[in-house]
Amino acid sequence: MPILKGKDILHGNQFTRKDVEAILKTASEFEKELKKKDALPLLKGKILATLFYEPSTRTRLSFEAAIQRLGGGVIGMGSVESSSVAKGETLVDTIRTVSQYADVIVLRHPRTGSAREAADSTPIPVINAGDGAGQHPTQALLDVYTIHKEIGSLKNLTISLVGDLKYGRTVHALVELLSLFKAKIYLVSPGLLRMPGEIVFGLKGKGIEVVETEDMVKAANASQILYMTRIQKERFADLSEYERLKGSFILNGAFLNNLKKKITILHPLPRVDEIHPEVDAYPGAAYFRQMRNGVFVRMALLAMIFGKR
Numbered sequence: 001m002p003i004l005k006g007k008d009i010l011h012g013n014q015f016t017r018k019d020v021e022a023i024l025k026t027a028s029e030f031e032k033e034l035k036k037k038d039a040l041p042l043l044k045g046k047i048l049a050t051l052f053y054e055p056s057t058r059t060r061l062s063f064e065a066a067i068q069r070l071g072g073g074v075i076g077m078g079s080v081e082s083s084s085v086a087k088g089e090t091l092v093d094t095i096r097t098v099s100q101y102a103d104v105i106v107l108r109h110p111r112t113g114s115a116r117e118a119a120d121s122t123p124i125p126v127i128n129a130g131d132g133a134g135q136h137p138t139q140a141l142l143d144v145y146t147i148h149k150e151i152g153s154l155k156n157l158t159i160s161l162v163g164d165l166k167y168g169r170t171v172h173a174l175v176e177l178l179s180l181f182k183a184k185i186y187l188v189s190p191g192l193l194r195m196p197g198e199i200v201f202g203l204k205g206k207g208i209e210v211v212e213t214e215d216m217v218k219a220a221n222a223s224q225i226l227y228m229t230r231i232q233k234e235r236f237a238d239l240s241e242y243e244r245l246k247g248s249f250i251l252n253g254a255f256l257n258n259l260k261k262k263i264t265i266l267h268p269l270p271r272v273d274e275i276h277p278e279v280d281a282y283p284g285a286a287y288f289r290q291m292r293n294g295v296f297v298r299m300a301l302l303a304m305i306f307g308k309r
Ligand code: NCD
Pocket: 058, 059, 130, 136, 139, 169, 170, 229, 230, 268, 269, 270
């Protein structure tokens, strides 16, 4: 039964544990195949449109790489300034337009809920590549794919999510997936950037053990994985607040030396100063492997949306 055929990808909470396992299995098959050949032309003739109303490097380019590795093509709006958005066109009208030219839309937009609004205004699948401080489900899928590869299992994980848990859409989506596997979750943030209460409430309601703390050392020592995030400067109404909070949690060589055991370090990237470059050589630093995994996971999602897996 093709579980994602024709579906939108909007929110981390839309997946069952079985869905996630099927996506990871397909991604892993594609990763193996791509060691032998450059392309798997399952989606010949299909066109993916990228609509990015916010900056992106990895998400956009890995989606573009993914559709092309699958034999499909890609069209993109370029920057918002160079499209009719600059003339005041609404998101819904832009989505209607792009639906005439493409078979699937990947959307990144600053407004929470925009991906659902887009999905409701077109018959073609919409993939949420980040809606404001809302969700970023494809990142969460590549994060769990990476965790599975690095740790060997998704069972009985203990993970610390560190940084901007209020505005960080990657962690909002990731906790939904982690909750399917009953992880123990440490939420490490400054008081002003705590995980939204309704998300914490939802996790606890599912029986997930959640610890909110500002003690990164204690959380890291109890965890197998340290998931660092960037303080989301662009979401602050008051930039002086950002200035006060930036640099709250920094991972460097000295911090790692003081840990009791080796830890796996993830970050959705881009980083600003929350991971010192000296950490890059640490064996558990998995964030560059993590971004590569984005291609395999996005290939899996696209193949499944078109019913080819
Ligand atoms: C993240 C995002 O855009 O939410 N980046 C990404 O997609 N890899 C994280 C961030 O910008 O901090």
